[in-house]
Amino acid sequence: MKPHRRLITVADDGYVARHYEAWHPRPPAGRRRQLLAAIVLALVAASVVALLAGLGTLHQVFLRLEHASPVLLAFAAGFEALSFGGYVVLTRLVFRPVALRISWRESVDITLAGVVATRLLTAGGAGGIALTVWALRGAGADRRTAARRVAAFLVLLYGAFFAALLLDAGGLAAGFFPGHAPLWLALIGIGVGGLVIGLSLATLLLPADLERRAARAAAGGGRLQRLASRLAPVPAVAREAVALALRIVWKRPSATPAAVAWWAFDIAVLWSTFEMFGQPPATAVLVLCYFLGKLFQVIPLPGGVGPVEGGMVAAFAACGISVALALLAVLSYQAISTWLPAAPGLWGYLRLRRRIAAWRAPASSGPSAPARRAA
Numbered sequence: 001m002k003p004h005r006r007l008i009t010v011a012d013d014g015y016v017a018r019h020y021e022a023w024h025p026r027p028p029a030g031r032r033r034q035l036l037a038a039i040v041l042a043l044v045a046a047s048v049v050a051l052l053a054g055l056g057t058l059h060q061v062f063l064r065l066e067h068a069s070p071v072l073l074a075f076a077a078g079f080e081a082l083s084f085g086g087y088v089v090l091t092r093l094v095f096r097p098v099a100l101r102i103s104w105r106e107s108v109d110i111t112l113a114g115v116v117a118t119r120l121l122t123a124g125g126a127g128g129i130a131l132t133v134w135a136l137r138g139a140g141a142d143r144r145t146a147a148r149r150v151a152a153f154l155v156l157l158y159g160a161f162f163a164a165l166l167l168d169a170g171g172l173a174a175g176f177f178p179g180h181a182p183l184w185l186a187l188i189g190i191g192v193g194g195l196v197i198g199l200s201l202a203t204l205l206l207p208a209d210l211e212r213r214a215a216r217a218a219a220g221g222g223r224l225q226r227l228a229s230r231l232a233p234v235p236a237v238a239r240e241a242v243a244l245a246l247r248i249v250w251k252r253p254s255a256t257p258a259a260v261a262w263w264a265f266d267i268a269v270l271w272s273t274f275e276m277f278g279q280p281p282a283t284a285v286l287v288l289c290y291f292l293g294k295l296f297q298v299i300p301l302p303g304g305v306g307p308v309e310g311g312m313v314a315a316f317a318a319c320g321i322s323v324a325l326a327l328l329a330v331l332s333y334q335a336i337s338t339w340l341p342a343a344p345g346l347w348g349y350l351r352l353r354r355r356i357a358a359w360r361a362p363a364s365s366g367p368s369a370p371a372r373r374a375a
Contacts, residue, residue, distance in 0.1 A: 080337055090153065095149055106139070112345045115341065179281065
């Protein structure tokens with residue numbers, strides 16, 4: 001939308017100055033909804049195109065899985081169920097204190113629907129985040145509380161991710177763990193894990209009133225101060241999320257093993273698919289390549305189709321694993337971990353939607369405001 005010019009009148013010590021400045025009017029509410037719908041439609045269309053492009057490969061993977069060992073397939077499915085179990089426990093531990101309606105049943109539905117939304121359209125987990133916030137709001141949590149809890153949940157979940165990456169890569173680089181991985185690959189894991197953990201902990205050193213200080217500095221400052229004021233909420237929210245996550249761990253120690261279980265059992269699924277078609281790599285190598293591949297989930301494609309597989313296969317190839325074996329194992333892992341839970345995830349979403357509608361029904365079906373005042 002083209003910017004307009006509006007007249008600004010400034011009074012200072014009895015003098016009046018008039019000047020024009022660029023003004024970007026906000027689009028009408030209807031136009032904003034149309035824009036949002038267009039963005040969502042574009043993302044869905046891109047996801048469908050990418051999914052259709054990969055159906056041939058996916059079909060071949062399922063054909064190969066049909067001839068795989070039933071015992072190993074059962075182990076893989078069981079490991080994935082245990083992985084989801086860790087997520088369910090963490091969901092209940094983090095969200096129930098602020099939304100008492102989040103029982104075990106709701107925790108299962110949020111997990112199934114949220115994880116599938118995250119995996120089918122990754123975008124850094126945006127799908128699962130939006131669904132979880134929606135569920136918390138439906139359960140009675142206000143917007144700020146829901147956002148704080150979801151942020152703390154992500155800190156706990158990905159804190160375990162980056163801590164495991166750092167420890168595993170460090171152990172491989174130092175020779176503490178058996179397995180062969182190029183030093184440069186291990187150093188990437190150490191660098192990424194150490195950087196994320198270091199920055200997260202550094203946010204605790206920020207002042208609690210960072211946003212207020214930045215706004216006060218921007219009031220009489222220049223362009224740089226105003227930019228700092230606009231960016232201040234990002235580290236402020238990160239600080240609050242890290243602090244809340246640490247409080248949750250202190251009060252509920254089982255949150256840490258629940259987060260670890262989510263990643264550990266999902267890695268076990270990848271081990272199972274390697275075992276189906278050949279010799280799995282050393283555990284430390286498997287863990288390193290898994291985490292490095294998962295870093296590519298930030299690219300918004302359905303199930304991470306393409307980036308995650310490519311990242312994992314490239315990491316395994318760098319560690320001396322056969323590309324054919326790695327490709328087959330990784331694609332089979334994706335088929336089990338992403339597409340197997342798709343139907344339960346849809347079922348969980350439909351159940352959650354009905355329940356939230358039922359929670360909201362008494363408020364909307366009660367007497368009108370004038371009638372209540374009259375009574």
